Amino acid sequence: MSNLNNENVPAPAVAPSDFIRDIVAAHVAENRYPRIHTRFPPEPNGYLHIGHAKSICLNFGIAREFGGICNLRMDDTNPTKEDIEYVDSIQADVNWLIGDWAEDRLGLKPLGKTPETKLVNEKPDFQMAPIFGTSEVERKNSDAKFEPFYASDYFDQIYEYAVALIKKGKAFVCDMTPDQTDEYRRTGKASPFRDRSVEENLDLFTRMKNGEFQDGSRVLRAKISVDAPNIWLRDPLLYRIKHAEHHHTGAKWCIYPMYDFAHCLSDYIEGITHSICTLEFEVHRPLYDWILENLDLPRPLPHQYEFARLALGYTVMSKRKLMQLVDENLVTGWDDPRMPTISGIRRRGVTAAALRAFAYNIGITKYNGLTDVSVLEFAIREDLNKRALRRLAVLRPLKVVITNYPEGQVEEVKATNNPEAPETGWRKVPFSRELFIEQDDFQETPPPKFFRLKPGGEVRLKYAYIIKCEEIIKNAAGNIIELRCTADLESKMGGATAGRKIKGTIHWVSAQHAVDAEVRLYDRLFTVPEPDADGDFKTHLNPHSLEVITAKCEPAMLEAVPSERYQFERLAYFALDLDAKPGKLVFNRTITLKDAWAKEAQKK
RNA sequence: UGCCCGAUGGUGUAACGGUAGCACAGCAGACUCUGAAUCUGUUUGUCUAGGUUCAAAUCCUAGUCGGGCAACCA
Numbered sequence: 009m010s011n012l013n014n015e016n017v018p019a020p021a022v023a024p025s026d027f028i029r030d031i032v033a034a035h036v037a038e039n040r041y042p043r044i045h046t047r048f049p050p051e052p053n054g055y056l057h058i059g060h061a062k063s064i065c066l067n068f069g070i071a072r073e074f075g076g077i078c079n080l081r082m083d084d085t086n087p088t089k090e091d092i093e094y095v096d097s098i099q100a101d102v103n104w105l106i107g108d109w110a111e112d113r114l115g116l117k118p119l120g121k122t123p124e125t126k127l128v129n130e131k132p133d134f135q136m137a138p139i140f141g142t143s144e145v146e147r148k149n150s151d152a153k154f155e156p157f158y159a160s161d162y163f164d165q166i167y168e169y170a171v172a173l174i175k176k177g178k179a180f181v182c183d184m185t186p187d188q189t190d191e192y193r194r195t196g197k198a199s200p201f202r203d204r205s206v207e208e209n210l211d212l213f214t215r216m217k218n219g220e221f222q223d224g225s226r227v228l229r230a231k232i233s234v235d236a237p238n239i240w241l242r243d244p245l246l247y248r249i250k251h252a253e254h255h256h257t258g259a260k261w262c263i264y265p266m267y268d269f270a271h272c273l274s275d276y277i278e279g280i281t282h283s284i285c286t287l288e289f290e291v292h293r294p295l296y297d298w299i300l301e302n303l304d305l306p307r308p309l310p311h312q313y314e315f316a317r318l319a320l321g322y323t324v325m326s327k328r329k330l331m332q333l334v335d336e337n338l339v340t341g342w343d344d345p346r347m348p349t350i351s352g353i354r355r356r357g358v359t360a361a362a363l364r365a366f367a368y369n370i371g372i373t374k375y376n377g378l379t380d381v382s383v384l385e386f387a388i389r390e391d392l393n394k395r396a397l398r399r400l401a402v403l404r405p406l407k408v409v410i411t412n413y414p415e416g417q418v419e420e421v422k423a424t425n426n427p428e429a430p431e432t433g434w435r436k437v438p439f440s441r442e443l444f445i446e447q448d449d450f451q452e453t454p455p456p457k458f459f460r461l462k463p464g465g466e467v468r469l470k471y472a473y474i475i476k477c478e479e480i481i482k483n484a485a486g487n488i489i490e491l492r493c494t495a496d497l498e499s500k501m502g503g504a505t506a507g508r509k510i511k512g513t514i515h516w517v518s519a520q521h522a523v524d525a526e527v528r529l530y531d532r533l534f535t536v537p538e539p540d541a542d543g544d545f546k547t548h549l550n551p552h553s554l555e556v557i558t559a560k561c562e563p564a565m566l567e568a569v570p571s572e573r574y575q576f577e578r579l580a581y582f583a584l585d586l587d588a589k590p591g592k593l594v595f596n597r598t599i600t601l602k603d604a605w606a607k608e609a610q611k612k
Numbered sequence: 613u614g615c616c617c618g619a620u621g622g623u624g625u626a627a628c629g630g631u632a633g634c635a636c637a638g639c640a641g642a643c644u645c646u647g648a649a650u651c652u653g654u655u656u657g658u659c660u661a662g663g664u665u666c667a668a669a670u671c672c673u674a675g676u677c678g679g680g681c682a683a684c685c686a
Contacts, residue, residue, distance in 0.1 A: 025626085051686050086685060186684055194682070227684055237615050239682040248684035267686050291616055291681045314617085316679090321623090327686095369635065371625050373618090376679050380623045383636050393649060428649070459647080468645055501645080513645045578646045605647045 023073050026372035028066070028313050032282055036074055041281045041308060044076030045115075048102065049083040049159075049271070052094035052255070054327035055342040055349045056101045058363070058384075059318040064102060065367035066315070067284055068110035077140045079115035079278055081157040085270045087254035095255065097342070099156060101350040105360050115140045115278075119153035122161050123277055128306035134165040136277045159274045160256045166265045166273050167217065169303055170228055170246055174209045178302055179246060181212035182229045189227070193242045196235030202243065216249055219262045223249050228263075232298060240295045244268060272296040275310040283310045286317040287374060315372045321381045321537040323348045324545050338549060339533075345585075345596050346533045346553050356530065357573060357583025357598030362391035378537065388599050389581070394428050396575040400437060400470065400515045401561040403527060403579060405444035407490045407519065410475060412497065413441040418518070421471045422501065437562050439472050442519040444560045446578075449514040450491060452480060457608060459511035461491070467512040470577060474499040474510050515577045522560035525593035528585065529555040565593060575601070 023029075032044060046067040050056060056064075071078035080102055084090050106114060115138030123136040139154065173179035182201045184192065192199055204212075216226055228247035236242055246269040251262045265273075275283045283296075293312050300309045319325065324333075325348060333339045333347070342349050345356035353363060366387035370379055400423070420436035449460040449467070461467045466476045479492035498504040531553050539545040559576075568574065570584045580600040588594040 030628090049686095053686080083686065089685070189684075190682090224684065239615075242682090245684055250684080264684095266684075271686085285686095286680095287617070288680055289686090293616095316618085369624080373625075375618055375625090377624065380636070383624065386636055389648090398646080424645095427646085457647090470645055472645090474645095506645090510645080512647085515646075575646085575648085578648070601646075601648050603647075608647075 024069070024368050024371065026315075027374075028282075028284060028315060028372055029070060029073070031313065032070055032074055035281070043281075044070065044074040045079070045279055045281045046070050046076065046284060047079040047081050047115075047157075047275065047278065047280050049081040049274070050098050051083045051086070051089070052091060052098055053086070053089040054094060054331055055097050055351055057325055057327070057330065057350065058320060058348045058353060058366075059325050060101075061105060061350055061363050062318045062367050062370065062372075063284070063286075064105055065364055066372055068106050068113055069368075070282070070284075071113035072110045076113065076281075077115040077138055078110070078113050079138055079157050079280070081159060081274065081278070082256070083267070083271065083274075084158055084160045084254070084256055085264050085267060086250075087252040087264065088250060090255055092255045095156075097351060101354075104354060105350060105363060107360060109360070109364060113140065115157070116154040117157055119155050123165050131304060131306040133306050134162070134168075134277050135279065136162070137279065157274075157278060158256050159270050160254060162270070162274055162277055163257060163261055163265070165277060166270055169273055170213065170265070170269070171210065172303060173230065173246075174213060174228075175206060176302070177206060178231050179228055180204050180209050180231055181216065181226055182243075183226050186224060189245075192234075193239060196242065198234040199229070199243060202231065202234070213247075216247070216263050217261075219251065221249055223251055225249065230269075230295075230299070232295075238291055238294055240268070240292050241298070244295055268292055268295050269299060272299050272310070272312075276300060276305060276307070279307070280310040281308070283312045285312060285314055287314045287376070288317075290314045314374065316374055316376050318370065319376065319378045320348065320384065321378055322532040322534050322539070323381075324534070324540050326540070329540065329545060332546070336546075338546065345528070345530055348533075355586060356596050357392075357581065358388050359391055359395070359573070362388045365391060381532070385599055389602070392573055392575065392581040392598065395426075396573040396581050397425050397432065398423070398427070398575050398577050399562055399565055400517055401525070401527075401559050401565065401576040401579070402444045402446050402515065402517050402522075403529075403557060403559045403576070404447040405560050406447045406450060406488065408443045408445050408475070408516070409490065409492050410441050410443070410473075410495045411478070411492050412494045415441055417441065418521075423471045435564050437471060437564070438518045438521040439469075440518045440520055443469070443516045444519055444522060445469075445491075445514055445516045449512075450477070450488070452488065455609065460514055461493075461512070466496075466510055467514055468499070468510045469516050470513050472500060472516070473497065474505070474508060515579075517560050517562050519560075521563050523563055523566055523593065525559050525561050525565060525595055527557050527559040527582070527595045527597065529557065529597045531555075559595075561593070568593060568595075573598070 048064050048067045068078045123134040126133050126135050182199045227245045229243045229245055232241050245266050247263050247265055250264050253259050296312050334342055343351035343355045345352055366384050418438055418440045421439050422434050423437045424434050425432040454462040461477050463477055466474055468474050473495040475493040475495045477493050481490040483489045496505055499506055533553050534548045535550045536548045539548040568584050574582045581598040582595040583598055585594040585596045
């Protein structure tokens with residue numbers, strides 16, 4: 009797969025510039041940190057999607073451009089929603105996306121390693137340093153095993169920090185019900201438990217940890233303010249009780265830290281310098297800072313920066329909605345090629361390089377826009393045009409008999425593998441008396457400007473002869489089932505009349521040599537640009553988002569491999585699907601070629 | 613409703629007080645043994661109103677519109 013990432017595809021000419029990179033560049037210029045350190049912290053509660061790809065490209069891109077590191081971290085503080093399946097898929101997707109590009113910037117840790125306690129400026133400090141700078145291949149060949157970081161690996165340390173806040177009188181155990189807590193926070197009233205003694209808080213928090221209390225009966229809250237304008241500063245929750253097994257820590261804990269408490273501390277423990285997240289966390293930033301600033305931490309503190317998440321036309325992006333599509337079998341799985349998930353996009357045949365180019369092209373801002381799918385489609389086509397091997401295949405066959413071509417004769421014509429990459433050479437394609445052409449390439453009563461095959465008209469068969477349609481044969485129902493044509497037998501490449509100017513050139517396959525392939529034609533999943541703008545997004549599902557047909561391919565397709573990309577000439581780009589087996593070709597249509605004729609024909 | 617954030621062609625972005633540029637999309641043309649690719653040309657824009665300044669997309673004030681947050685989710 010590695011050759012798919014860079015070969016033949018130019019890197020973006022200039023490194024992108026945006027407000028976050030500007031900030032990082034300024035910090036580098038003033039030597040604020042010994043090294044730039046970002047992180048990509050997904051919660052393992054679903055598969056990664058193209059919005060995450062934007063974040064991955066940002067965080068790893070910065071690490072790459074500024075000589076830094078980007079940690080992969082599972083933000084796993086809620087055991088009831090998370091699962092090991094997602095941990096595995098996240099790793100696979102990240103490795104695929106950054107492979108050959110920022111792989112050497114990926115921060116991982118030795119398997120099973122937990123934070124070390126060190127003395128910094130005479131203060132105890134928890135640290136979790138990454139290993140990095142090894143490629144995936146090197147890691148696989150090494151005896152040592154590596155894994156991503158897990159917020160759950162810091163539960164001991166985060167607990168210690170909670171105790172420290174309690175001891176400073178900056179956190180308290182609250183016994184109100186969830187509803188009461190909501191009510192009090194909304195109205196700016198102080199919890200009746202706010203002024204418990206340090207001793208009582210310590211005792212209660214220990215007993216929370218020891219499992220003496222029911223879920224929901226008590227929480228640990230920071231003591232910041234009862235009526236701050238920013239709700240997140242109104243004595244926010246730090247810990248809640250959940251008697252649940254955790255996919256990574258097992259049954260060790262029955263209290264789990266909230267996102268706000270765990271995230272900033274995880275960043276600190278890992279030595280993150282720039283904690284980049286999406287806009288909805290903007291209002292959490294004061295809390296992020298408050299926690300870190302109230303703990304007497306000896307090392308430089310990380311800072312949070314926010315950017316706008318990706319919204320893409322004709323799809324949905326929330327994990328909840330994507331999971332609904334999966335659970336209700338509206339798609340075949342998280343990696344269904346119609347899904348905006350990284351695994352779906354990959355299965356569809358899009359390369360990592362194309363996805364990265366897309367991420368670069370859309371930029372990073374704080375403006376919540378809706379990116380047109382054409383931007384994604386352009387990145388995919390541009391990438392595939394340069395790398396895809398050209399092949400002849402007919403999706404909807406129409407039989408053609410060349411009446412002046414000898415029965416039983418077979419010849420092989422030379423066909424270019426990829427005009428964009430001449431070094432890929434050429435192959436032989438068999439030609440014979442009976443062929444298949446595309447049904448769309450013939451019209452009995454053609455509209456104006458139709459320069460394909462028509463009665464009495466001529467067209468060039470790509471790499472072969474110019475043919476003329478002499479006769480149409482129909483069945484009893486009146487449908488065209490066969491065309492009788494004559495060929496200009498001197499018009500093949502190098503022939504006497506090869507230079508004749510014929511407006512149309514069409515693709516074909518020799519009937520007796522054609523191989524069948526299952527072809528899955530995908531279209532957008534939804535019929536409207538913003539499926540979740542109103543009501544139920546599922547009412548906007550495109551009923552024609554998948555069509556499965558059997559295509560007739562030139563015999564070279566028998567040698568198709570998953571790592572390659574193919575262009576069925578004049579039609580679309582295709583990639584071999586996971587479901588393909590020896591003797592059973594299955595192709596996914598990644599994306600169609602641009603079709604100027606379809607546009608022209610629509611103008612009527 | 614409170615708090616926070618944002619607003620540049622159809623879409624996504626750049627311009628960091630000094631010529632509003634790029635990409636996608638669109639349109640027109642050239643070329644073409646892929647109606648692809650490539651090449652050329654081109655339509656379209658600074659939310660509004662005040663202010664500061666020789667000069668404002670940029671700074672200030674107000675408004676308008678849009679988004680986010682107000683989970684014992686992240």
